[in-house]
Amino acid sequence: MNRNTVTRFAPSPTGYMHIGNLRTALYAYLIAKHDDGCFILRIEDTDRERLVTGAEDVIKSTMAQTRLLYDEGPDVGGEHGPYIQSERKPIYMEYAKQLVESGHAYYCFCTKERLEQLHEEDATGGYDRHCRNLSKEEVEKNLAAGLPFVIRQKMPLEGRTTYTDAVFGEIGCDNRELQDQILMKADGYPTYNFAHVVDDHLMGVTHVVRGSEYLTSTPKYALLYDTFGWPRPVYVHLPLLMGKNEDGSVSKLSKRHGAVSFQDLVADGYLPEAIINYIALLGWCPKGEDATTEFFTLEELKSVFTVEAINKSPAVFDFDKLLWFNGEYIKKLPKEEYLALVKPYATFELPAGLDLEKLLLLLQGRIGKLSEVAEKSAFFLALPEYDTSLFINKKNKVTPELAKEVLTLALPLLEKAESFDNDTLYALLLKVAEELGCKSGAVMWCLRIAVSGLAVTPGGATEIMEVIGKDEALRRIALALQK
RNA sequence: GGCCCGUUGGUCAAGCGGUUAAGACAUCGCCCUCUCACGGCGAAAACAUGGGUUCGAUUCCCGUACGGGUCACCA
Secondary structure, three states: OOOOOEEEEOOOOOOOOEHHHHHHHHHHHHHHHHOOOEEEEOEOOOOHHHOOOOHHHHHHHHHHHOOOOOOEEOOOEOOOOOOEHHHHHHHHHHHHHHHHHOOOEEEEOOOHHHHHHHHHHOOOOOOOOOOOOOOHHHHHHHHHOOOOOEEEEOOOOOOEEEEEEOOOEEEEEEHHHOOOOEEEOOOOOEOHHHHHHHHHHHOOOOEEEEEHHHOOOHHHHHHHHHHHOOOOOEEEEEOOEEEEOOOOOEEEOOHHHOOOEHHHHHHOOOOHHHHHHHHHOOOEOOOHHHHHOOOOOHHHHHHHOOHHHEOOOOEEOOHHHHHHHHHHHHHHOOHHHHHHHHHHHOOOOOOOOOOHHHHHHHHHOOOOOOOHHHHHOHHHHOOOOOOHHHHOEOOOOEOHHHHHHHHHHHHHHHHOOOOOOHHHHHHHHHHHHHHHOOOHHHHHHHHHHHHHOOOOOOOOHHHHHHHHOHHHHHHHHHHHHOO
């Protein structure tokens, strides 16, 4: 590990990990680790009114589950701590005062009421810089009187500020568009605008990786670096993640698009590895020959990921594709691991004679997410109501009449079956087909309908019978004969 | 509204002046199969638009349209 490339993930503790945030964390991690650099976790909790208890744990556990391991952070320490902004409180005021002294910032005593009134008069005007030129005496007097204050950045009134973003290229804005933004709030805490700049510098962050919603406010931050005389970091702004609305339009991915937090997804039976793999591809694509490759482990991503290959345009989050990815990951899981993961989702009541593990294994190649085992196994637990018309299958030339014949013949044979495993049953039923002179598919079709009551099932007739066991299988076939 | 950004099939996307414009998901068809799934084969489906620049534009420049972001004592 070196400090030539240092990135950080700096979430505010909101109580859940939005999938867009997770992708930002992933990219920041990959950019650092591609160069064997340093990845930092920093908690930005300067908004004291929005504190959510336990939120920090959600962040930490998400990082642990996704293996986005940080080299420095609240619980692992590091030379640049503390890594929680509220614990760094004194630092910010110190730097803010330094800016006041150098003439790049000023005390502002305007009340919120005044600001609101200003906004009412002209909604697009912003702050009128009322306190920008208060005399030193006036400031001293107000301070001595204990008036509440904020500290604002003194923006240049003319000219233009530009910076080069690693993804979007040169971004600039006219200085007169810039507000004298608040650096220190009245409660003594810094704003994001100020705190992140101070921290990134102090922590040696070389690449600032964040969503593109910050694209247009970055000139203000660049200016802050300049006035402190600090070298500006490399800015890497990421394209937004969008969600598809019901009417077909798209907008920034949010809760109304469904389960969009990492925890929601995991609870629904998505594997962290699959989620990471999928979101890595949202806004980034490997270059050259790797462009057609879609499966990547975290380790592989570390080596192939480059900033140059990050896209500019927003990406729509596609639940269908995530589901497909997840299904592929589930399929590749070793049996034991799969069973351990899926068992918590098999919350249903288990009838006697039913082998849960066999059932779950049968489902392994046929589910997109773990939670699907419940719905897909319902018919194993209880035979659904069905109509004899289900027996009709034109491809195998099956009619309800033929079904009756097949079942009548099969029942006694099955009763005498010595073991009830897939191979034995299959061989047994082939005899029935032979005797009746029909295709094996026809026989299997009849049996499968009889034991499942469904046209589409995970597994064939004999596989199902093995799972539900001899007694239940015979019972269901006898039931079918009564129809 | 001002400023900023984006625009290749329904979605993710490759492409980086000359291509039959890849691939994946989803959709549809066929094959395999004890149904479904898996797997295999195949189909349909795209360069927003108008001007330039150029021998030649999906690719470069400008305008337009559409979409998005941002203008907080939130991050």
